[in-house]
Every structure is written in structure tokens, then in C-alpha cells.
Amino acid sequence: MTAKLKKTVVMVGMMGAGKSAVGKELARLLGVPFLDSDAEIETAANATIAEIFARDGEAFFRDKEAQVIARLLDAEPCVLSVGGGAFLRAATRDLITRRGVSVWLKADLSTLWHRVKRKDTRPLLRTPNPRQTLAELMTIREPAYAEADLIVQTTPEYSIETTAEKVVEALSARVDVLGAP
Template sequence: MNHPRCIVLVGMPGSGKTTVGRELAKRLGLRFMDSDHEIEVRTGVKIPTIFEIEGEEGFRKRETHTLDELTHESGMVLATGGGAVIKPENRALLSSRGVVIYLNVPPHVLWERTRHDRSRPLLQVPDPRGRLQQLFVARDPLYREAAHVIVEGGRGTPHAMVRMIEKELQTLCEH
């Protein structure tokens, strides 16, 4: 199968972008990159620290710069941070430079996956479950706007999601 230049995974925190992305890259013989991890490597600090010092706006600027650089590369699967689609310029550059796959996972499943994770700054609030629901309502249309493919997740294993993505990519590459 001919692969797109860059395969980009978007979705909510806990949707499986990193886990699915690693397996997808391995199966397709591509490199795997995680934009949040790359930001941490470049800054030398964890994302919660960036949020603490620079706020969400400062983090989002760094995120846009990193996404811009990473999407100029080819032969990779790129997992983005959950909020990467907030900025219109990010949605535009992601959808124009790669095939964007939205891992759509229901909020109740996201809650089960993230409720013990203290490394997610936007979920460190009194009602993280409610916050996840709010984020989902706000971001779902943005993920859909950027996506070329929507994969329904949350019910199967990461392996099953990779198989669904491979099938969708095959269909895209045939057209």
C-alpha cells in the first residue's frame, strides 16, 4: 500500500493516540512521533510545568510551532496532544500535510482511562469527569473538521483500532 506522507492521530486525552500510533507505525514500517513528548524534549520540562509557567496560551504557541515542524517531515505516524485542534491554523496544517485520523472515544471511556492520571493539566480540576465531557463537546466538531477518517474507539483493543485504520488508509489510497 502507498502510505500518505504523514499520518496524524487526533482525539481527546485518553483516546489512545500514543498507544495506537506506536502500533500503527510499527505495522506500517514508519517512524512514530508524539507531539507532546517532542515538546517536552525540546523544552526540557514536562507539559504540566509549561502550563504552570506559561499557561495554556504559552503551551499552545509551542504546540503550533512543533506541529508545523513535525508535519514537514514524511514517513511518520504523529500522535498529537488532545487540544492540538483548538487553533484553526493547527487544523489547517494537519489536514493539509497529512491524513488526519480522529480516534473518537466516548467520554465515559475517556474518564475510565484518565481518572488516575495526574499528568493531564486540563483535568486537574474539582470535577474532572465533567471537564472531560465539556472538552469533548467543545472539541468533537474540531476533530471532525480536521479529520479525513473517523475511527470509533473505546470498544476494542488498540490492535483492533490499528486494523480499522489500516483498512481506512487502504480505501483512501485506492481513491
Template structure:
């Protein structure tokens, strides 16, 4: 789309390993680390530093339906980890110099999607950071590949009733203009959930304090990193 600039060319980014699962240097204190999973201190004994080390500079990329909490929970997650937070929708609006509603109205959805893929590809190169994607971003195979190469996709999922309640308080998403929010969400869910399910981590974005969802993400990340195979170097040092 004219007007949506990227600092780097779009397309698939150089891979650092298929989904990266087996390449995180994670087993720094071996199985003992598993004891920390599920405790109140979801960051574990060595706090954000240890988790970030385990993630090896990868971005944490929130995906999920509109209203799942990608932006609001993502901002809190980044604050806890003391890494930058970037919202892809806001970056697209900044790059285009207009709101998403205006992009849809002026250029159409296909042009928005092209711009979205390019902008996300560019942001992923600036990690480690927490990236909140737009609700439809993960549907792009190019974007999924770029996320797998540079980060970990975390599917924030929520019950339809919860999403409807959250969405009906907002007016800034063109997809929900003049339509029945529940029907639209069901339609989106049918198409998108099987694709969101490709994300290696799924966390339920329940109602209640957003900090609880952040805690659930941190525990899931720790579990995920614990499940990874140690690199040969780590195995040697254990």
C-alpha cells in the same frame, strides 16, 4: 514560548492540495482493491508498502480527546506500517526541557499552544510518520491547515465512559488536575467534537485490544484512499 524550539519557522506550510483527497495515487489495482477492505488482513494484499504508496508520503495524524489512545494506538500503527512514530506532547516536553504540567504552570496555556503549533508544523515536515497530537492541538486553525497539507487527520473517538476510565488512571495532564474528569470531558467534547469532525477519517477507539483499533484505522485508510480520484497519470496507466 521561549525554550520550545523548532527546526523550521512556524506558520502554514506550503500546500500540496486542499485536503489532498483527490491527489493520492491510489488506484494501482483499481476496484479490485476494494475487496480487501473489511477483511482480517487490513493492510490488503500488498501490505504496508502498498498502503504507504497509496498515501504518497503523507503523515498519519491522530487527533482526538485526551485518553482516546492517540499515543498508544499511534505507536502500534507506526510499528505495523514500519514508519516512525512521533508524539507531539513528548516533543514539546523535550524542546522545552520540562513537563507539560510545568509548561502550563510556568508559561501558561497560551504559550503552550504557540509552542505546540510550531512543534507540530516542524514534525509534519519529516514524514511519512505517524504523529500523535495533543488533545487540544487540532483546535488551532494553523495546525489543521498544516495537517491537511502534509497528512491525513484521523479522529480517534471514544465514549465518554471509556475516556473517564482511562483518564482517571493518569495524573500527568494539567487539564484534569483537581477537576471532575467526566464534567471536564463533556465540556471539552462540546467544543472540540465539531472541530474533530473536520478530520476526513473517524475511527472509534473502543475498549479491547489496541490492535483492533489499529486494524480499524488501516481499513479506514484503505477505504479513504480507494475513495480518492486517481491522478491523471494513474488513470492513464489503468
């Protein structure tokens, strides 16, 4: 990659969309660090996301998440994966838009369900009918995700590498984000 990243690329979307996997490959392609806001929160809190949710509730978690994202956006440009609910807050969306560029990895329900159904690390899916919960979360969240700066469709047919290349293509149209070194 010869272009230089000028702003942090923030990967947004539903759990299971591939934000971390694609984000890591994207960071490799761009030659920049990859960071995950959930991992940063867990390190700072010395607790898992599930433990924070159980102990302090979602509102507390979202406040801390917004603080961590703001701190990471102030650092050197990188690829940043944020939790599925982070982009729902208008203030966080605005912050990301002003200081970085958001990329919504858009996937359909069956793809997402296939990717998350065997994982027990998703506190919001600890319900009697997790697939229905996932569908309801999609319905609620997609209007916010649609406000992302760029939208990249991801499908089961795309490899992680192909999806990352599609993100690079989308970023290439933004000279304010990916420009000459």
C-alpha cells in the same frame, strides 16, 4: 504491510482516546516511525507539559505546539500523535490537512474517563470535578475533531491492535496517503 505511507498520519482526539497506544501500533503495522508532539515539546523545552502550562500558560503552549507539529509534518512520513487540544486551532487543522491526514480516534465519555481518571499528568483535569471537566472539553472539542479527514470509532471492546487495523482500513481508501510502494 506492502503499501507505502505517502503522508504523515496525525492521530487526533481526546485525552484517553488511545492516540499514542494505537499510533505506536499503527506505526509498527506501516513500518514507519511513531512520534508524539507532546514528547517532542517536552524534549525541546526541557520541561513537562504540566510545567509548561503552569509556568507559561496554555496560549504559550499552543503556540509552541503548533510550531513543533509544523516541523514534524515537514519530515519523512510517520505516525504522529498530537495533544488533545492541538486540533482545535483552525491554522493547525489546516496545516495537518494540507501536509498530512488526520484520524480522529472517537471514544465515548465513559471510555475516556475510565482511561484517564487515575492519571495525574493531565493539567486540564486538575479541577474539583475532573469527570465533568472532561465532559465539557468533549462538548467543546468534538466539532473540531469532526473536521478530521478520517474518523475511527474506538471502544473498550477493541484491542489496541484491532483499533490500529481499523485505522489501516480507513487509510486504505485514501490512495494519496497509503499507496503502492
